[in-house]
Amino acid sequence: MIYTLKNPIKNFPWGSRTAISDHFSIANPNLEHQAELWMGAHPSASSRITLEGVDVPLCDAITNNPSYWLGNCLQSSTPSLPFLMKILAAEEPLSIQVHPSKIAAEIGFTTENEQGIPLYAGNRNYKDANHKPEFIYAITPYLAMNGFREFCQIIDNFDFLELSTLKDIFQPFKQDPTPLTLASFFSSVLALKGDLKVLAINELISSIKTVDKEHFLYQASELISRLYILYPEDVGIFSPLLLNVIELQPGQAMFLHSETPHAYIHGLGIEVMANSDNVLRAGLTPKNIDADELVKNTLFQPIAFEKLLLQPCNNDLERKVYPIPVEDFNFDMLNPQYLMTLNTSSPEILLCLSEQVTIMTGTETRELSKGESVILPATLGRYHILGKGSVARAYC
Known part of the structure; x- marks a missing residue:
């Protein structure tokens, strides 16, 4: 059978009041901050x-x-659905965050349960025992940070700005750039407190004013200025100097591994992830920050900028298959030109992204318009799609 999904919407302060309703015609009569629409079975x-x-x-x-x-x-x-699909609409930046590995999530979840911390307490880090690798597909231009820059870029950024307040904690990394010294530098920035933090932030804001549009630091400096307006006392504004800043164009995608620091800044996209809600935060948020736990769960390895985009592994006009490097989920973009036949042995969520499509099985037919979604059970087997719309397909 084909089952229509009725999906909850998360109203977080960083969410857009208009993006989901305008693009998908999903009502928002009270103009709330519609941040995430969840499609799945997370409890x-x-x-x-x-x-x-x-x-x-x-x-x-x-x-x-x-x-x-x-x-x-x-x-x-x-038994649970291994993946979760979301429509994500960021009007303002999400927190700088890391998701734990599977083993760390299992240990952390058990430990916090034994400590008697309520499941949805503000100081709780682990909401479940699962990891949370993520895939994001851009519907509109989608600005984000993903992974540490290459070490030489981090050094060039801080060398140019000449932040005297950070000189003592920066020098060990500059002299011997390794994951260990990066971890120490990153931890020291997060640990800045009181007058020293104020001095460091003020010095940063003064220094980026010297960056012009042709400079290699311009994109990072623009983002720092934007973050400073929202979070003037948060050391998270240093993150664009340390992390890759990328703007996905519509139709582009990237993958984010567990233990990778990242932040979504602005845009509308489709996000698919392992079925988890575990988030460790480092900054740019009023929510609970546990810097020690985040650092413990962070992989301090650089990611080359040119490796951030995830390209489909085929050139089929009708079906683009993305090489997701985890077993929890797969993702396809479907653009049926004629009658498309697919077979499934796993549960699938189908979300119509444009126009209208018709889903057919041996016994029933279901029309999907833009913004509507369905789930197909693993036992369905063969089904067909016909229409001129595009469909996001998550399965395992």
Whole structure:
């Protein structure tokens, strides 16, 4: 069967009041900050479906009949959908954050449970026992930070700005740029307090005023100025000097591994991730920051800028398949020109991104308009798509 998804929307302060409603015609009568629309079965905000005439959470439907829904994805004693798809609309920057590895999440979740920290307490780091690698596909220009810059770039950035306040903590990394010295420098920046923090931030803001449009630091300096307006007392404004700054164009995509520092700045996109809500924050947020836990879960390795974009592994006009480097999910962009036939042995979420498409099985037909989504159970097998719209497809 084909099941229409009724999806919850998360209203966070950084979310756009208009992007989701304007692009997908999803109502926002109270002009709330619609930050994320969740499509999936995470227990904290599960989609809902109609099952035998009754409206039920998808997570409960899967728990009650795991073999029907999950098929080959049923790999543990606690059955759940392995992935979560979102429409993400950032009007203002999200926090600088890292997601833990699978092992670290399991340990952290167990430890915080044993400590008796309520699951949704403000000081809780681990909401579940899963890792959270992510994939983002840009619908509009999508500005983000992803991973540490190459070491030579970090050194050039701080050398040019000549921030005397940071000289003592920067020199060990400059003289011997390694993951270990980067970890020490990064931790020291996060640990700045009181008058020293104020001096460092003021010096940074004064220094970037010397950067013109032709300079290699211009993009980073523009972002620092923007972050400073929102978070004038937050050391997170140093992050564009340390992290790659990239603006995806519509149709471009990138992958973010666990243990990689990143932040989404602005734009509308489709995000697919392992089914987790674990976030460790370093700055640019009023939420709980646990710098020590974040550093412990960060991989201090550079990522070359030219390796940030994730290209589809085929050139098919109708179906672009992205080489997702984890087992939790796969992602395709479908643009049916004629009747497209697909086979599934896993659960699938289909989101219509433009125009309208028709999904057909041997027994039923369902039309999907822009912004509408469905889930297909693993037992469905073969199905067909016809229409002129584009469809985001998440599966495992």
